[in-house]
Amino acid sequence: MLQGTDVGGFLIIQDSATYSGRHLLNSFINAALNREESVHVLGFEISEEELKDGLKRSPIQRLHFHNAFIDPLGWTDHPIFTVHQFSLEELVRLVKQTSHPKPATLVIDSLSWILRHISPPAVCKTLQQLKKEGAVRAVIGLLHADMHQKGTVGSVCHLATSVITVAPGVKGDAAVAKITKRSKSGKVMQDEEIFSIKEDLTVIVQSKPNHTGPKQTDSEEQEIDPTANLTFNLRLSETERSAKDKLALPFVFSKEKKTALLHSGPGSGRILYEPDANDDYDQEDPDDDLDV
Amino acid sequence: MDKSYFTMFSLNPWHHYLTSLCRSETPARNSRCKVCFLGLVQSFSHYNAVGQRLGVSLVQAKEKGQLIFFEGLKESLSVLISQESNTKSQAIDFLRDPSVGLRSLYEFVRCTVSSSSGGGEKGADGAEEWGPPVLLVDDLSVLLSLGVTVGTVLDFSHYCRATVCSQLQGNMVMLTRCDGEEEADDGDDEGSERLHRGLTHQCSLTLHVQGLPTGYCRDIHGQVEVCWRRRQGDGQHTQKKLFQYKVHDKGASFFARGTSSAVL
Numbered sequence: 001m002l003q004g005t006d007v008g009g010f011l012i013i014q015d016s017a018t019y020s021g022r023h024l025l026n027s028f029i030n031a032a033l034n035r036e037e038s039v040h041v042l043g044f045e046i047s048e049e050e051l052k053d054g055l056k057r058s059p060i061q062r063l064h065f066h067n068a069f070i071d072p073l074g075w076t077d078h079p080i081f082t083v084h085q086f087s088l089e090e091l092v093r094l095v096k097q098t099s100h101p102k103p104a105t106l107v108i109d110s111l112s113w114i115l116r117h118i119s120p121p122a123v124c125k126t127l128q129q130l131k132k133e134g135a136v137r138a139v140i141g142l143l144h145a146d147m148h149q150k151g152t153v154g155s156v157c158h159l160a161t162s163v164i165t166v167a168p169g170v171k172g173d174a175a176v177a178k179i180t181k182r183s184k185s186g187k188v189m190q191d192e193e194i195f196s197i198k199e200d201l202t203v204i205v206q207s208k209p210n211h212t213g214p215k216q217t218d219s220e221e222q223e224i225d226p227t228a229n230l231t232f233n234l235r236l237s238e239t240e241r242s243a244k245d246k247l248a249l250p251f252v253f254s255k256e257k258k259t260a261l262l263h264s265g266p267g268s269g270r271i272l273y274e275p276d277a278n279d280d281y282d283q284e285d286p287d288d289d290l291d292v
Numbered sequence: 293m294d295k296s297y298f299t300m301f302s303l304n305p306w307h308h309y310l311t312s313l314c315r316s317e318t319p320a321r322n323s324r325c326k327v328c329f330l331g332l333v334q335s336f337s338h339y340n341a342v343g344q345r346l347g348v349s350l351v352q353a354k355e356k357g358q359l360i361f362f363e364g365l366k367e368s369l370s371v372l373i374s375q376e377s378n379t380k381s382q383a384i385d386f387l388r389d390p391s392v393g394l395r396s397l398y399e400f401v402r403c404t405v406s407s408s409s410g411g412g413e414k415g416a417d418g419a420e421e422w423g424p425p426v427l428l429v430d431d432l433s434v435l436l437s438l439g440v441t442v443g444t445v446l447d448f449s450h451y452c453r454a455t456v457c458s459q460l461q462g463n464m465v466m467l468t469r470c471d472g473e474e475e476a477d478d479g480d481d482e483g484s485e486r487l488h489r490g491l492t493h494q495c496s497l498t499l500h501v502q503g504l505p506t507g508y509c510r511d512i513h514g515q516v517e518v519c520w521r522r523r524q525g526d527g528q529h530t531q532k533k534l535f536q537y538k539v540h541d542k543g544a545s546f547f548a549r550g551t552s553s554a555v556l
Contacts, residue, residue: 016489017488017489017492017493020493020521045450045493045494047454047458049458050458069454069458070454070458070459071451071454072450073447073451075395075398075451112493116443116446116447117443144489144490144493146489147486147489147490147493
């Protein structure tokens with residue numbers, strides 16, 4: 001996926017307090033910059049120095065940082081970019097500030113900051129419009145999944161074409177990534193990988209974790225035979241099996257038995273019913289809807 | 293301190309006395325750093341007494357203008373028992389109306405740390421040049437119990453970080469309290485757990501201090517989990533280390549797990 005998202009792609013990196021997804025985000029930014037794409041970073045949670053510090057070895061000429069970190073709520077007189085400016089028009093204006101032949105990639109750090117101040121439906125609407133508008137080639141957003149309700153996380157991720165959820169790995173440097181990809185045809189693919197990020201921001205996929213083996217189309221589970229290794233016999237011989245199959249169960253009725261029960265033969269008690277004026281006599285058979 | 297850090301201490305409530313560690317963490321006293329201390333839960337004399345035991349005179353620092361101490365308890369009186377309004381009490385406006393937010397408190401912090409050049413005293417000749425400022429907050433969790441929402445506190449800490457750490461290359465230390473063993477299943481609780489997570493996302497270093505899981509011990513008072521979140525140059529991304537500590541009269545000693553002097 002680092003090779004490049006399709007046009008109109010929307011990637012969400014979900015992280016938590018235990019493991020920050022920002023490092024992986026930097027890898028994506030680095031990959032885009034190395035492909036000579038222009039990258040616009042809308043930074044709410046990260047300052048420019050911090051971003052550039054994390055991208056030390058990347059070609060940052062095509063990196064454009066929009067400072068929403070210093071005053072995102074407009075508490076000073078001259079805010080550069082506030083969270084309330086998160087709308088289609090403002091974002092397109094930001095991206096079009098720099099003229100570049102290729103459409104840019106927009107990185108949002110972070111979506112969680114925006115969701116704290118703008119309602120989820122409005123954020124989703126803006127993101128959807130952005131996807132369709134075309135000024136931006138792809139959008140990559142960082143989301144702190146543990147800071148929102150599950151519904152909010154679900155709604156925002158539903159818009160995404162890919163979601164990578166990162167979590168700390170078992171040993172040291174490695175981390176675990178759960179990847180969900182939604183293709184244009186509607187097919188959803190899920191995968192889980194262990195990865196680590198080198199100093200030059202390249203991602204190394206190490207292996208798949210042990211508990212999920214590679215998925216097979218004809219996955220057959222190994223069933224353990226419960227009748228083996230017992231001191232008594234639980235198995236059936238052939239005659240026993242056929243006798244078992246022939247057995248009529250007490251409450252499964254054949255058609256003959258049904259009619260015999262429902263229509264009483266001669267000699268058995270009969271019910272004579274003569275309705276009087278006040279009775280609500282329904283001609284329909286009340287047993288018609290019985291599924292017997 | 294060449295790189296600016298935002299450090300968060302999170303404590304279990306019954307280890308309150310570890311705030312004394314905050315005092316030993318400020319070599320800022322000796323180098324020319326201006327310190328802004330938001331003391332929301334204790335009086336100035338409490339910290340002064342602790343400081344004196346550690347060999348630091350807070351009174352002196354305050355007089356020199358190196359330490360600006362915001363005494364939350366005292367300021368809140370002017371709001372709760374409304375007397376003549378004090379300009380300083382604007383910072384505590386959120387007590388009157390929690391929905392107003394912590395912007396005034398942030399303004400107070402900003403004014404304090406920004407007036408770093410020229411010393412603290414007006415009209416002083418040969419004004420001292422202060423170094424990068426330090427902001428200490430004790431503690432953020434109390435704001436939640438005063439009616440301030442988690443989002444508002446996170447905005448406040450964001451702005452403080454933008455000004456103190458980013459703009460002025462200073463450092464920030466904030467204390468929060470985690471209440472025991474709260475399980476946050478849905479993640480939609482408005483409580484201290486969510487605040488804790490939000491602050492963890494923002495800060496560079498977290499120290500999680502708690503008692504030993506086995507209970508009280510005379511020689512080991514608790515354990516500290518140190519968690520580096522942001523990259524340190526080209527270092528490891530996230531690093532966690534666990535230490536145990538013992539609080540002495542004049543500080544605390546840290547040691548690796550199982551190497552307490554009582555054990556070895």
